[in-house]
Amino acid sequence: MLRLRNHLLPLLRAASLLPSPLHHRGTLLSTSASAAPFSLEDYLVATCGLAPAQARKAYQKALDGATKAKPSGELCYSRLNSASNPDAVLALLSGVGLARADIAAVVAADPLILRSSVKNIGPRLLALRDRFGLSAPQIARFLLVGSRALRGCDVGLHLEFLLSFYGSFEQLLVVMKRNNSILWTDLERVVKPNIALFRQCGLSVRDIVQMCSRCPWLLVFNPERVKEFVVRAEELGVPRSSRMFRHAVVSVASISKEKVAAKLEFLKRALGCAETEVAIAVSKMPSILGLSKECHLRRIQFLINEVGMEPQYIVERPVLFSLSLEKRLIPRHCVMKVLQANGLLNSNMSFFSLAKIREETFKLKFIDCHKDSVTGLADAYAAARAGGVPPKSNL
Incomplete structure (x- = not known):
């Protein structure tokens, strides 16, 4: 507790160093009786560094998200009635190393972070840096998609489990961008039982990670619903022992x-x-x-x-x-016809065999090695992949 207090006090003191009160359109913004009332929209521009259009959008988010609008349009939430709490929050963000541009991006994405309880989010921000070892840029990227979870609950236990499960912060970030509710879904009642179910189906941890990276809601759905997905996958004729089983589960979960x-x-x-x-x-x-x-x-x-x-x-x-029609099938069929016309393709080569080859191998065997024999073949292939018409004059 003492160590936490020693960490937080300098950050809280730093709040007093932020530029406040604010000036906007020549008007002093403060909460004193003799001055104009505090304006969150103006604060977002003058102190947070948002462009006016961004500020208007962020203000509306704050208004719609967790506050009620009075007839006058003011935010009726005490922590956003003055610069005091927003200043303290900005000090915390700055204190863990976020640059001004990163702070502006975080506030624009989630303006409600400015009304967070400093006593709550302070330790959570410090934990991202000190406990989980995230750098300032990583913290900024985390907050862009996870600030709602951070201000709503202590995400420590979730992060500890999910970082271990997915193997890296970068992989977890990909999942969070697709479904950030993973940060507050009950671990013991939902997430872990779903993982255990997939293990019972014979999937390896790696299989589960790959499946739930592509379809992260599989971890946050009610376990009974996930059991239904497993049954439906089997009804497609895909047994649990098949390497296609995890793909079948993803498919039925999505449709x-x-x-x-x-x-x-x-x-x-x-x-x-x-x-x-x-x-x-x-x-x-x-x-x-x-x-x-x-x-x-x-x-x-x-x-x-x-x-x-x-x-x-x-x-x-x-x-x-x-296989993509535009990027794979049509361009390769074009190349196949050109090579056949020039007698450069084995007569036993089927289009299916040619279509399923990896891109690097295809270019090496069917484009690069014929660049001297068929002038413009590479350009024709590139044009076809781009959706254009191959330059027939060069072929």
Whole structure:
């Protein structure tokens, strides 16, 4: 306690060194009876460094977020009725090393941080630096997405667990940007039981981390609901032992049961295949459920009409649905036709084999090695990937 007090006192004293009272449009802003009333919007500009447009937006956030508006439009929350509490909060942010620009960005993202209790957020900010070893830039990035959690509760236990689970601050930050409720969801009743359930399904910790990095709400949903996702994944024909199981869980967690059924029916009609064949395709590549019907239809039409594939051939190779039409399929088909026309492609090379090769390998084997034989091939490929028309004159 004494050590914490020694840390906090200098920061609190520093609040008195911040520029206050404020001047704006020639008017002194203070809470004295002889001066104009305190204006949060003006404070955001003059002291926090926000642009006027940013300040108006931030002020509205503060008004809508945790305060009530009087007929006059004033904020009726005691900690935002003067510069006193905001000054103290800014002193704390500065005290843990945040630069002025970082502080402005944090306040713009979450103006309600200015009405936080200094006694509460002071120790929490210090813990980010002293306990978890975050640098000032890392603290700033954390606050841009996690300040709501920081001002609402002690996030120490969550951070300790999540940093260990995800393995690094950078990875946790990615997850927080997608769903920051992970910082206040009950660890013992929700987060840990969900992880335990996935472990029971045979997933490794690494699998769970990858799955929950892509779909972080899997950790914050009610465990009973997560059990439903597991059942639905198995109903797709993906057993728990399959390496596709975690992908199936992500897919069903992102789309309703009714939409899954509708997507399966659409694929059956578009490909003219039996329901069992489409089901097998989905079990091999569950992520195709997340793609829109329009995307599926455009791929199917291209593969059938332009490439000349049979629907049966396509459904047996569902990875084709996961490849970008604009960035992968169309440009590589363009290259394939050029190489075939110049007699530079093995007749046994199928478009499917050419399409699934990694980008680096494809460029090395089919672009770079033919740059002297086919002038402009690299430019044509780049143009096709950019959505343009390949320069036929050079080919």
